[in-house]
Each structure stands twice: as structure tokens, then as C-alpha cells.
Amino acid sequence: xxxxxQSPKYLFRKEGQNVTxxxxxxxxxxxxxxxRQDPGQGLRLIYYSQIVNDFQKGDIAEGYSVxxxxxxxxxxxxxxxxxxxxAFYLCASSMPGQGIEEQYFGPxxxxxxx
Amino acid sequence: GQQVMQIPQYQHVQEGEDFTTYCNSSTxxxxxxxxxxxxxxxxxxxxxxxxxxxxxxxxxxTFQFGEAKKNSSLHITATQTTDVGTYFCxxxxxxxxxxxxxxxxxxxxxxP
Numbered sequence: 001x002x003x004x005x006q007s008p009k010y011l012f013r014k015e016g017q018n019v020t021x022x023x024x025x026x027x028x029x030x031x032x033x034x035x036r037q038d039p040g041q042g043l044r045l046i047y048y049s050q051i052v053n054d055f056q057k058g059d060i061a062e063g064y065s066v067x068x069x070x071x072x073x074x075x076x077x078x079x080x081x082x083x084x085x086x087a088f089y090l091c092a093s094s095m096p097g098q099g100i101e102e103q104y105f106g107p108x109x110x111x112x113x114x
Numbered sequence: 115g116q117q118v119m120q121i122p123q124y125q126h127v128q129e130g131e132d133f134t135t136y137c138n139s140s141t142x143x144x145x146x147x148x149x150x151x152x153x154x155x156x157x158x159x160x161x162x163x164x165x166x167x168x169x170x171x172x173x174x175x176t177f178q179f180g181e182a183k184k185n186s187s188l189h190i191t192a193t194q195t196t197d198v199g200t201y202f203c204x205x206x207x208x209x210x211x212x213x214x215x216x217x218x219x220x221x222x223x224x225x226p
Contacts, residue, residue: 035216040123042202043157043216058213090156101206102147102159103214 003027004106006091011111013085021076021109023091031096032074033103036060037088046089049074050096078111085113116141118205120217128225133190135220137203144208146179146186151219152199160188193224 004025013019025032031050035043045058049068063082068074074093078085088110092103119138127133137146145164149157161170163179163186170177176189190197200221204214 033213040218040221042120042218043204045213045215048213092157100162102162103149103157103204105156105158108156 004091004093004104006089006106006109008109009107011109013111013113015113016080017113018077018079019085019111019113021078021089021091021111023074023076023106024072025074025091025093025104025106026072027093027095027104028071029093029095029104030071031094032068033092033094034058034064034066034074034076035090035092037090037108043090046076078113085111087111116205116207116215118203118215118217120203120220122220123218124221124223126223126225127193129195130192133193133197133222135188135201135203135222137186137205137217139184139205139215141207142183143205144183145206146183147204147206147214148177148186148188149202149204149216150199151202155199157202190222193222195224195226197222198224 007022033048034046044060046064047066049055052071055068065077090108091106094101094103147162148160151157161177167181168179174191178187200219202219203217
């Protein structure tokens with residue numbers, strides 16, 4: 001089955017620790033995205049990548065870092081510099097230039113930092 | 115900056131009643147998409163609107179894109195319990211980045 005996988009589903013960390021969230025897709029999509037969702041709020045874009053080895057900051061990139069070394073993978077690191085890291089993190093992918101450029105979302109990772 | 119406002123934030127209806135959520139952008143959109151997120155789930159794409167004044171239907175769901183391409187609406191006729199979830203609009207402004215800007219979403223609760 002084609003799709004996006006995120007692991008783990010739940011993640012707990014102590015304050016001051018960096019943590020990396022995994023995102024893998026086998027849809028052969030060029031573009032990948034990381035969003036953050038807080039209760040009662042919409043999806044806010046953290047980082048996006050339109051092609052391998054390239055990525056751009058989204059609206060709330062501070063305290064986060066990403067890499068895009070492979071087309072299939074777009075891991076997100078939440079660093080200790082992120083002041084409020086507890087949130088639901090969603091990864092998505094899309095294929096630009098295909099007319100309807102819908103985004104396919106993974107199941108998400110719920111990160112709790114105490 | 116570019117923002118997409120969505121109202122209402124929450125709507126509670128009796129099963130069988132109609133429901134509408136509205137999206138507004140201060141600047142013209144190149145297109146708009148709608149997503150549905152079930153409780154505990156992830157957003158799933160519903161539809162994309164591109165043309166000024168476009169209207170599209172999916173069974174009981176009717177989607178509209180305003181003439182000025184700055185607003186959009188989703189109307190559900192005769193809601194069912196399966197319609198429960200958060201509905202997001204997401205506007206695309208075009209240009210080099212081509213990224214989506216999501217609205218804050220409308221949480222729909224349906225009482226049987």
C-alpha cells in the first residue's frame with residue numbers, strides 16, 4: 001500500500017532534549033511538509049521541501065530543523081530551543097505540477113515534553 | 115502575512131440539520147482546498163476549487179469558491195453522525211513557494 005508513515009505515534013521527552021520525528025513516504029512525491037497542530041488551531045507549516053536536498057522554512061521554523069537527503073524521507077528534529085514543543089506533528093507529501101496538488105498526510109506523532 | 119480565516123470555530127447540530135463553514139482570505143487565492151479530519155485522525159483531502167464562482171458537489175456536500183477568489187464555503191445538507199470532525203480550508207496563493215495556508219478549522223459535532 002502506498003502512503004506516509006510517521007513514527008512513533010506517541011513520544012515523550014524531557015525538557016532540554018532534542019528529539020527526531022520520522023516521516024517516510026512511498027508515493028514517489030517530490031514535495032514534503034511538516035505541520036504542527038495545537039488544540040483548537042489549524043495546521044501551521046514548520047518546514048517544507050519541494051525536492052531532494054532542498055528545504056525552506058515555513059511560518060514557525062524556529063526551534064526546528066529538517067533534512068531531505070532522500071526523496072522518501074523528511075525527518076524533523078525538535079530542538080531544545082523550541083519553547084513549546086508539546087503538540088501534534090503531521091507530515092504530508094504532494095506531487096507538484098499534477099493539477100490537483102492534494103496533500104497526503106501521515107497519521108501524526110503526538111509529542112509531549114515535560 | 116497571508117492568512118485564511120475560518121468561521122465558526124465550532125458548530126453543534128442535530129442529525130438531519132444543515133451545516134455551513136466559511137473561509138475568507140484578505141488577498142486573492144489561486145485555488146482553495148478542503149480537508150476533513152476525524153477525531154484522533156489526520157486531515158484527508160476532500161476537494162479543490164480553482165475557478166472564480168466555482169461550485170462542486172459531493173453527495174450531500176456543496177463547495178463554493180467566491181467570484182473574487184477570496185472566500186469559500188462548505189455546506190453539508192442533512193448532517194449524519196459520520197460527518198463529525200474538523201473541516202479545514204486551505205488556500206494557495208501561488209508564486210514561487212506555492213504553499214498551502216490552512217484555516218483554523220470548524221469542528222462539527224452531530225447529535226443523533
